[in-house]
Amino acid sequence: RLVLEDAASRLSATARRDGAFGDIRLSREHLAAARRDTSLRLLKRAITDVSGADYPPRQRSIDKVLDDIATDTPAQTLGGCVLWTDGDDLAICREPAATKTAPIKPGQQTWDGRWAVTAPEKVEALWIGSLGDLGLQAAPSMARVYGSQPTGDWQNQPRILQKATPAVFASEMTSPESLVAIPCAGAFFTDQAKGIDVRLSAPGDAGAQS
Numbered sequence: 001r002l003v004l005e006d007a008a009s010r011l012s013a014t015a016r017r018d019g020a021f022g023d024i025r026l027s028r029e030h031l032a033a034a035r036r037d038t039s040l041r042l043l044k045r046a047i048t049d050v051s052g053a054d055y056p057p058r059q060r061s062i063d064k065v066l067d068d069i070a071t072d073t074p075a076q077t078l079g080g081c082v083l084w085t086d087g088d089d090l091a092i093c094r095e096p097a098a099t100k101t102a103p104i105k106p107g108q109q110t111w112d113g114r115w116a117v118t119a120p121e122k123v124e125a126l127w128i129g130s131l132g133d134l135g136l137q138a139a140p141s142m143a144r145v146y147g148s149q150p151t152g153d154w155q156n157q158p159r160i161l162q163k164a165t166p167a168v169f170a171s172e173m174t175s176p177e178s179l180v181a182i183p184c185a186g187a188f189f190t191d192q193a194k195g196i197d198v199r200l201s202a203p204g205d206a207g208a209q210s
Contacts, residue, residue: 007034008041016046017089021154021184022114022200023161024050025089028069039066043090050092051080052113065090075160082160094130094164101129101172110201115166120195128198129174131167131182138176139187146189154185168193 015030024046031039043066044056056062057079065076065083075084080098084091099112104119104126111117111128119126131139136159143149154162167174168181170192181193188194 004037004041007038008045011038011042012045015042019161020200021093021157021161021165022050023091023093023157023164025086025091028085028088028090031066031069031090036066039069046092047079047081047083050094050114051098053080082164084158084160086158091158091161093161096130096132096163099130099164101127101169101174103172104128104168104196111166111198114201116197116199116201117166118197123196124192125170126180126192126196127169127172127174128166129169130163131165131179132163132174134176135167135169135174135179135182136163138179139182142179142189143187148187148189150182150185150187154182154187166198168196168198 011030011034015027015034017025019025026043026046031043040062043062048054048056061078065078069090072085075082077095080095081092082095094112102111104117104123106119106121106123109117117128139150154165165182165185167179168183170178170180180190181188181196183193183196183198
């Protein structure tokens with residue numbers, strides 16, 4: 001088993017890229033060229049890294065993804081993630097529907113197992129959750145009204161990934177009207193979210209779970 005883990009780690013060094021918005025990209029060429037058991041291990045690891053799950057999806061589902069690696073396939077959900085082919089890569093991001101909104105607390109906390117959320121001592125009643133379809137639809141008009149545009153890097157990402165981005169809302173019901181900010185995209189639509197920082201946790205970071 002240690003030999004397989006070592007082989008997967010070596011493959012990861014050349015085949016895997018971690019994005020700034022929580023996505024992981026795996027080189028389709030490298031996956032196809034490597035030993036199947038090594039590629040399967042790397043794919044399982046990427047999915048559980050994104051989802052935060054203790055165990056990967058069923059073997060049959062993982063096998064199907066690898067069988068289709070050379071084919072441009074539509075987006076599919078698997079193990080709390082969304083997988084899709086993006087040029088030379090197999091892209092993986094969080095499935096918005098698999099996440100839960102959580103109240104933002106003063107100080108530091110971890111949302112969805114991967115995102116470090118920092119808020120000032122006097123934080124208003126705000127919630128963090130995935131931007132989702134409705135939030136993504138509302139973002140352009142919010143940006144025009146409040147004059148805070150998301151970064152060009154975020155705007156250039158696929159919509160699938162944008163919908164999975166953590167966002168701040170004024171209520172637990174993540175409606176377009178309650179969208180307050182998309183912090184990791186640099187967009188703050190009201191002063192309510194002032195001082196809130198959301199970024200990917202470094203491996204091993206500790207914090208209150210939410």
